[in-house]
Amino acid sequence: MGGIKSKKFTYETTVTWKEEKKGLLCSFGKENIEVATPPEFQGHEGMWTPEDLFVASVNVCIKTTFLHYAQKNNFEFLSYESKAEGVLERVEGQFLFSEIKVIPKIVVKSNTQIQKAKELVALAEENCLISNSIKSKVEVIPEIKVGILNG
Numbered sequence: 001m002g003g004i005k006s007k008k009f010t011y012e013t014t015v016t017w018k019e020e021k022k023g024l025l026c027s028f029g030k031e032n033i034e035v036a037t038p039p040e041f042q043g044h045e046g047m048w049t050p051e052d053l054f055v056a057s058v059n060v061c062i063k064t065t066f067l068h069y070a071q072k073n074n075f076e077f078l079s080y081e082s083k084a085e086g087v088l089e090r091v092e093g094q095f096l097f098s099e100i101k102v103i104p105k106i107v108v109k110s111n112t113q114i115q116k117a118k119e120l121v122a123l124a125e126e127n128c129l130i131s132n133s134i135k136s137k138v139e140v141i142p143e144i145k146v147g148i149l150n151g
Helices: 050-072 111-127
Strands: 014-019 022-026 033-036 079-091 094-107
Touching: 050 079, 050 094, 050 111, 094 111
Parallel strands: none
Antiparallel strands: 014 022, 022 033, 079 094
């Protein structure tokens, strides 16, 4: 990834509880996203959930990693669209994503490009930083104080 100088990056988001099991996901300079607990866990229909965002993160990362390798290899294609499906299930007493399938549909200009497209998808699968990070350490550091609501 030419031009990247730093080896460490920090990404920050803020979630603010609004009502019931709903909240607002924010990140500086980006559009806010309404989020909620999914209906399967007594949440809300029609809203983005952590589960949706988790699967979407893998899907988007596979796409962006594919685009990186396509550009690096001067590989021109006509279109890219991918569907991702994550299976959330109880394993050893806790819910976790046991599997995420990403199904990219890539349209190329000729039959001679099919093999190269497959190679680039394999590179994307191998090098997607999100899917490679799924077993990341998560640390929760609460800050709790007593106060009153203004307003």
